[in-house]
Amino acid sequence: VGQSLGAQIAELVAAQREDRISGLVLLTPVPFGGTRLPAEVVAEFQAVGGNRVAQRQSRAELSPELDDKELDRLADMGAVVAPDVVAHYVNLWNNGAADAPAMSAYSGPVLIIRGGSxxxxxxDLIGAIAARFAGADVHIIDRGGHWLHVEYPGAVAAMVLDFLESVEGLQS
Known part of the structure; x- marks a missing residue:
């Protein structure tokens, strides 16, 4: 299971250890080829480094269903990340890998979960990501934002368990 930029890491691990992986779950994944957002939008994301107020505002915009407690918790965690580190990771997810393959090296079952908000x-990004996998199953949590696992932990857990049951033939 990987979320956002972590989805790329999960995919790489799954491809290298496919014999030990039952399935791959990607939550609000960022594509290997990058998001390719305009410079002015990228600059806004880069500016949140070390800035708790900006961290909170950004998270509120991308996950409108987060309550104040969770917004504060996520903002507190993000605020300690140095501005140059934030800028580096923003560049990674925006620029992507220049040699990103059209198809994933992982060929097993894939569940992609996206927040409709x-x-x-x-x-469009989810469509491009899903196309990299043979038969990826895409689910949407209508009111969910970028931090689905924080906003709707029960719904995400149920989808992951259903997926696991389907790929492993398990009964809960």
Whole structure:
């Protein structure tokens, strides 16, 4: 299971250890080829480094269903990340890998879960990501944003368990 930029890491691990992986779950994944957002939008994301108020505002915009407690918790965690580190990771997810393959090296079952209110990982990006996998199953949590696992942990857990049951033939 990987979320956002972590989805790329999960995919790489799954491809290298496919014999030990039952399935791959990608939550609001960022594409290997990058988001390719305009410079002015990228600059806004880069500016949140070390800035708790900006961290909170950004998270509120991308996950409108987060309550104040969770927004504060996520903002507190993000605020300690140095501005140059934030800028580096923003560049990674925006620029992507120049040699990103059209198809994933992972050929097993894939579940992609997207938030319908996530203005960052859009339906178009999900379409491009899903196309990299043979038969990826895409689910949408309508009011969910970018931090689905925080906003709707029960719904995400149920989808992951259903997926696991389907690939492993398990009964809960």
């Amino acid at each position: 996530d203005a960052f990982v859009t339906a």
